[in-house]
Amino acid sequence: MGDSVADQVILLVEDNPDDEALTLRALKKNQILNEVVVARDGAEALQFLFCEGAYANRNPDEMPQLILLDLKLPKMDGFEVLRRVRANPRTRLLPVVILTTSNEERDRIAGYDLGANSYVRKPVEFGEFVHAVKHLGLYWLLLNQNAPLPRGA
Amino acid sequence: MTQGSASSLSRKLTRLNLLVTATGLLLACAAFVTYDFVSIRRALLNNLSIQAQVLGSSSVAALVFNDQPSAEITLAALRAAPNVVAAALYAPDGSPFAVYRRDAAAGVPSGAEIAPGVREKLWYERDDVMLMDSIEFKGKPAGFIFIESDLEVFWAAIRRYLSISMCVLGGSLLVAVGSSTQLRREILRPIEALAEVTRQIAQERNYALRAGGDTPAELTALVDSFNEMLAQIERRDSALQEARDELERRVELRTAELAAANKELESFSYSVSHDLRAPLRSIDGFSLALLQDYGDSLDAEARGYFERIRAATRRMGALIEDMLNLARVARAELRRERVNLSAMAHTVLAELQRSDGSRAVECVIEESVEAEGDPRLLRVAMDNLLGNAWKYTSKHASARIEFGQIRKNGSRVFFVRDDGAGFDPAYAGKLFGAFQRLHGSTEFAGTGVGLATVQRIVTRHGGKIWAEAQVEEGATFYFTV
Numbered sequence: 001m002g003d004s005v006a007d008q009v010i011l012l013v014e015d016n017p018d019d020e021a022l023t024l025r026a027l028k029k030n031q032i033l034n035e036v037v038v039a040r041d042g043a044e045a046l047q048f049l050f051c052e053g054a055y056a057n058r059n060p061d062e063m064p065q066l067i068l069l070d071l072k073l074p075k076m077d078g079f080e081v082l083r084r085v086r087a088n089p090r091t092r093l094l095p096v097v098i099l100t101t102s103n104e105e106r107d108r109i110a111g112y113d114l115g116a117n118s119y120v121r122k123p124v125e126f127g128e129f130v131h132a133v134k135h136l137g138l139y140w141l142l143l144n145q146n147a148p149l150p151r152g153a
Numbered sequence: 154m155t156q157g158s159a160s161s162l163s164r165k166l167t168r169l170n171l172l173v174t175a176t177g178l179l180l181a182c183a184a185f186v187t188y189d190f191v192s193i194r195r196a197l198l199n200n201l202s203i204q205a206q207v208l209g210s211s212s213v214a215a216l217v218f219n220d221q222p223s224a225e226i227t228l229a230a231l232r233a234a235p236n237v238v239a240a241a242l243y244a245p246d247g248s249p250f251a252v253y254r255r256d257a258a259a260g261v262p263s264g265a266e267i268a269p270g271v272r273e274k275l276w277y278e279r280d281d282v283m284l285m286d287s288i289e290f291k292g293k294p295a296g297f298i299f300i301e302s303d304l305e306v307f308w309a310a311i312r313r314y315l316s317i318s319m320c321v322l323g324g325s326l327l328v329a330v331g332s333s334t335q336l337r338r339e340i341l342r343p344i345e346a347l348a349e350v351t352r353q354i355a356q357e358r359n360y361a362l363r364a365g366g367d368t369p370a371e372l373t374a375l376v377d378s379f380n381e382m383l384a385q386i387e388r389r390d391s392a393l394q395e396a397r398d399e400l401e402r403r404v405e406l407r408t409a410e411l412a413a414a415n416k417e418l419e420s421f422s423y424s425v426s427h428d429l430r431a432p433l434r435s436i437d438g439f440s441l442a443l444l445q446d447y448g449d450s451l452d453a454e455a456r457g458y459f460e461r462i463r464a465a466t467r468r469m470g471a472l473i474e475d476m477l478n479l480a481r482v483a484r485a486e487l488r489r490e491r492v493n494l495s496a497m498a499h500t501v502l503a504e505l506q507r508s509d510g511s512r513a514v515e516c517v518i519e520e521s522v523e524a525e526g527d528p529r530l531l532r533v534a535m536d537n538l539l540g541n542a543w544k545y546t547s548k549h550a551s552a553r554i555e556f557g558q559i560r561k562n563g564s565r566v567f568f569v570r571d572d573g574a575g576f577d578p579a580y581a582g583k584l585f586g587a588f589q590r591l592h593g594s595t596e597f598a599g600t601g602v603g604l605a606t607v608q609r610i611v612t613r614h615g616g617k618i619w620a621e622a623q624v625e626e627g628a629t630f631y632f633t634v
Contacts, residue, residue: 003382016435018431018432018434018435018438018439019431019435021438021439022434022435022438022439022442025438025442072427077227090450101426101427101430101431102423102426102427103433113426122434124433124434124437124466124469124470125437125463125466125467125470126434126437126440126441126442127437127441129434129438134452
């Protein structure tokens with residue numbers, strides 16, 4: 001696992017291809033050049049994190065620097081993904097930023113209750129979205145210090 | 154309480170009984186005593202008269218022949234009559250001739266007052282009756298006879314009668330008391346029993362009890378109608394209970410239906426807002442991407458089109474937001490707390506000033522204005538009203554926004570006033586309609602949902618909202634909660 005910022009992987013869990021494209025664009029606009037792995041639903045995201053299924057050959061010691069999690073996902077919703085991530089000792093301490101359109105109180109409460117690190121609302125206006133992504137990137141990728149990964153197991 | 158009137162009834166009965174008996178007896182005794190009074194007296198007087206005549210006739214010879222000792226012996230025969238106190242014979246001129254005295258103390262008239270020609274004169278003196286009569290011999294007055302008799306016989310008889318009457322009276326009264334006790338038992342026991350049943354029913358609310366037992370014929374009707382009444386009450390009571398249960402079931406059903414409908418609405422508006430916003434994001438994002446990446450090869454008109462597209466998506470985003478808020482307001486649970494509206498107004502206006510620092514707005518906020526309501530919903534209302542005031546004064550160089558309360562018909566009315574664009578009062582009816590606007594979107598931005606939201610909030614608090622305005626002379630919005 002490399003230590004330079006550019007090596008850090010961002011896991012984007014997003015089902016909407018338009019939103020995916022726009023998010024990647026926003027990241028690029030902000031000169032955030034990290035590799036972005038996109039999971040289209042909750043199951044895929046978990047497969048990636050736990051090195052199962054299509055990602056069975058992934059190195060389990062390499063974990064994403066940041067997980068951007070949408071809530072409205074098909075099959076398994078964002079909360080379930082979050083629950084599983086927090087339940088597993090290998091992924092328990094990974095920073096998860098919920099990135100969603102919902103501003104409902106109960107979603108915010110549920111998100112923090114399940115252990116999300118941050119809750120960001122996706123604005124409709126794209127300029128604002130770029131602005132938000134810039135701040136997210138600056139903070140989570142540059143300023144914030146992650147917990148070290150647990151060795152072994 | 155029931156005890157009191159029942160026993161006073163029995164006392165009344167007893168008293169009545171005694172009264173009737175006593176009155177009857179007293180009247181009877183009085184009648185008899187009076188009769189005896191009269192007849193004994195008559196008998197006594199008769200007796201006296203006869204005694205006088207007999208004595209007179211016996212004494213004629215003695216009077217005519219002036220035989221005083223003989224006359225005395227004749228008079229002495231009166232000793233046989235115990236009632237005679239004294240007797241005397243007088244000569245025709247009125248002088249005493251012979252005297253008889255039962256005891257030495259008795260006195261006789263002197264004879265001086267004897268008027269000639271007196272016949273059987275009777276008078277009372279010293280509790281005794283006196284008789285004076287003239288004695289005649291062959292048609293000529295031979296003298297006078299005087300007898301004084303006491304009324305002992307009379308009084309003794311009266312005394313006897315009275316004591317007998319008293320005994321009879323006493324005995325009868327005892328019988329009367331006894332009979333009224335019986336009467337009480339006969340009449341009053343069923344009534345008391347009825348009263349006891351009533352008391353029991355009232356206390357236990359057990360309408361299944363019935364009055365029963367022996368009842369005399371007159372009370373049967375009462376007891377029967379009483380039982381009938383109880384049966385009716387019981388029926389009505391159970392009918393009421395059934396109706397109440399039915400109502401409860403229906404309320405439960407309705408509540409469940411309502412809860413289900415609410416839940417549906419909630420999930421509907423939740424998913425609608427999400428599903429509507431996603432495409433908007435795409436439209437806006439890719440329009441901007443086009444502008445940014447290919448803007449150089451686009452002419453001003455094309456760029457303008459894209460700007461319109463982006464503006465339209467922003468408007469739609471705001472609309473969705475407002476719609477969601479409106480739905481949320483309708484659903485929310487209403488809490489009732491003391492809310493300081495003045496402080497709220499300060500906060501809202503401060504935020505508006507922060508977001509648009511270039512504007513110079515004079516804010517006049519009445520202090521310590523409080524209301525009872527849901528703080529979150531009232532905040533939304535204040536946001537909308539003050540936000541509107543801020544927005545519609547934006548075209549003026551200087552602006553003045555006021556918040557306060559007034560008294561109208563005894564209740565408190567809150568108001569938000571501005572001196573901005575105002576509106577045409579002719580269209581006041583459309584003010585609070587959802588999505589209704591009185592200004593074009595080019596004049597002032599807006600979705601037309603703000604005031605509808607405020608009205609919804611005010612109505613949920615049981616209040617009213619109305620507005621007064623003139624074009625370009627500002628507007629005042631009044632509301633109660």
